[in-house]
Amino acid sequence: MYLLRDVDRGDDLLGWTPNAALPEIVGQGRTPLTISEGISWLLQDPSSLEPNRCFMCVGSRKAAARGVDARAPAIWISRGTGRDGQARRDAPKVGWCWAGNNHAWLGFASTSGRD
Template identity: 45%
Template sequence: MPNAAAPAEAFDAAAEFDRQVRTLVDLGYAGLSGRTPEDFRAALAPLRDQAVAAVAEGRAAPDTAAGRIPFVLVLTRAVAPVEETMPRTTLHGGRLPGFVDRSFEPGSLERFVAVKEAAEPAPDAYLLLDTERGEEFCGAVPREAMEVIAGRDRTLLTIEEGIALVTHFPQVLVKNKCFSLGGSRCGDRRVPAIWISKKAPKLGWCWEGNPHTWLGMASAGARRAAA
């Protein structure tokens, strides 16, 4: 009788959380937060158990090809300003730093804040759960895509969360599968988005009524703070 196929290796959520913390330390986030690397790790440690619990609830291992990630460690802009974090992103295998597009006029980036439905559950750091890149919405009108996502009881990603996603999983940002970040708005028709420009990640924006074949709409299942 042939041997039964070996079960797939279990996803080690604790190791993945540690990897994400290590990524932030290596990119200088401890200094951005005004902490030493040791204090920075200690401040994030309470979220480790939440990451393990999230995976125990049935969330699958990361599938970067499909743009689906079980959890992403997010730092708020109070801890790490967008102007400092976006240049710390790169494309997978790339070296050029990400950047904020000049279409954000001076002072405008600060006005793009989380909508009520995408409110941060903690003032400094939290986990974003069940993240999807949302390429099914490539070519869709952003406003209509946001309505569909709301109907699924999912939440739109904010600018900070989009940057965190690319920081920890640069593989998800690929040609023709970039994404809008409808969770951050400033009261007008602009919707932030991250796409590829000049061989690097770029934070820009598009009009809520204008579809783009290469821009989907990123979403998540929930946000979770430390217990």
């Protein structure tokens, strides 16, 4: 067990791609959250996830033969459209986005350290 310090949703990186955001996060002396850390954080502070202010957890990108997998894990709030259906409107979701795509509503969660 460990404690995350100064967790941030990464709103300053809204609209960035995961490929571009990771060097920026590291350059700020921060560490990207893993998907497990992101879920744990939200269980402790559910208000950290808001519509149009959600986040990726690029600390969980899977290693691949040529660096990392093209998928970037993310946590967001669904509007209940498509396969989600109206019954799941405004429900949190865990999934992934392509690392080369940017989304104006997805930041990149990070921490200043782990104790």
